[in-house]
Amino acid sequence: MLRLFARAERWPLREPFVISRGAKTEAEVVVVEIADAPHRGRGEAAPYARYGESVEGVLGQIEAVRAAVADGADRRALHGLLPAGAARNALDCALWDLEAKRAGVRAWTLAGRARLDPVKTCLTISLGPPAEMAEAARREARRPMLKLKIGAADDLAAVAQVRAAAPRTRLIVDANEALGFEELRRLAPELARLDVKLLEQPLPAAEDAALEGYASPVPLCADESLHTRAELARCARRYAAVNVKLDKAGGLTEALALAAEARALGLQLMVGSMVATSLGIAPALIPAQGAAFVDLDGPLLLARDRDPGLSVLGSLIEPPPSELWG
Template sequence: MKLTWSVVPLPLREPFRISRSVMSTRDAVQLVLHHDGVSGYGEIVTSAYYGLDVPGIVAALTGLPACPDPETLLAELPDLPYPPGVLAGLDAAAFDLMGKRDGLPVHRLAGHPEWRPVPTAYTIGICDPSRAGETARDLGERGFTVLKVKLGSPDEDDDVARVAAVRAAVPGARLLLDPNGAWTAEQAVRILERMPYADAVEQPVPPGRPDLLAWVSERSPTPVIADEDAVDAADVERLAGAVAGVNVKVAKCGGVRAALRVIDAARGHGMNVMLGCLVASSLGVAPAAHLAGHARWTDLDGHLLLARDPWTGIGGEDGVLRLSGRPGLGVRRAEETGGEENETGGEEGAPWHPGPPGPGVRRADEAG
């Protein structure tokens, strides 16, 4: 088995602002695992927050131990001293390869035999309230029924006005709020009391203080979801009873299997699950899309924020994720389909709506 990779820039449709940063482009390291005439693909995106840059990612891939097959790679991944995002990209490529080899989609390999189309949220970044309202109106006309609003502006009134504008533009949409840990505990409660109609708020206070997260959760009119504080199953155990749920990101957890462990831990404690992602192509978002049936909220819009998605196969442009039904991750390069996102459609059925809470791998330069 051998591994090759390439670095691909992913420009966004427009600058995407959150409380701690603004992004207009992101680099992706796209992987290919080759074994017995079958190729499996995965993606690792750069992230300043998670300490992932191209040199670091390439250094990890260059030092990857030799593995004879994808099963051996999957068995060894948990013991590798790599960042979760790197592990997740390798995990995805291995699952994609095995699925193509065995003629099965990843969700079946992961023990989830049935899959139905799922509504996904679309994230509106920090911007002027009037612009947020215009964006929301356009998204509603396209079919989105779940909208996520980024918060954490210097002016609290600006945050409240942004959410109000989105709500007024699409009155029937379910709203998710995300300040990315920008607020103090007292500030979080004060602001959330001004907009008690949201479905959930993610990580209102900075990570590392689960006691403050619990304090806000006790007083907030809006269910609190841990994101940056919920990385693995052990974190879920510590947060049990303190928050309403956790945001599970495959890239944050370290792959499909690690994400499923977090999901199982959350469900075991009666916690809600949100599936999230980083800004990435359809290749990078696809592993999480295969787990969408496990979540109450699905926020898998990373590919929708791009100026041009170089991959296709998970849908989402009309607010609904639809897998292609092909083996493995089910994605293909956009040029292979003429760029038509709607070439998906192998997974039929009405959209699913959640209920109430309750010889070895080698370096690219050796690959020939």
């Protein structure tokens, strides 16, 4: 018989995190622990209101499957018990951690990898006045990649000023569904001129059929439009890349399958996350191996992180210590 514990936690951010839909000053996460007598597995998820989630709702979903988990429901069984989303992610990652601890191996070994290499993450610059975004970029100009949030009338000025402030840094631009198709058509050539490497989710997910047949001068990446393998074929007709997040996919199990199928379709892979602590980021390092783009900067955005947490040297994230996860 397994014991299951779930709780909500709040982790303050170093500064407000602002996107086109609003701002946040803390990471609200749900932590799950699944234990037998000698071993304990942990997972973390970040409920996201954009997908109809709340901390209370996620805790309720976890409570609804408590008996099944206690009776030994495994990761495969979770897919029949819960939909993709934060609740299933927390449970799935906790079961991966528990399985690794029981077997006396690392989680990436269970996933078929001989080792886990460090990965380089981008750092996100929040939406704000162009001068403020440029100053933030100037402070971080030595990083290999920055990700800019856009969604205001002066988007092009912001990107241009950031490019001037960080001329050697690779740039990703993330609209979080804030553009219309005609805005995209006007903006994309200018972003290409500014050497933007990727434009993430320009249109609302419900409207991205307009992208079929559109030859964007900047590669487009699906985020809100892609959760699981169920949306992958449709996204492959509209985007050049997809952003795989464990909270959207409903755990590491689905994220690994999704990443493999995306690669098989010739899509570039971004591995991202919601704003989370090192516990939420650590499992994502497995599908991030070899990804073209990595956006796992949660620990860099927090005022403080877990102890132990991930070791981040500049933009390089080292594999997690087993005391943290996996």
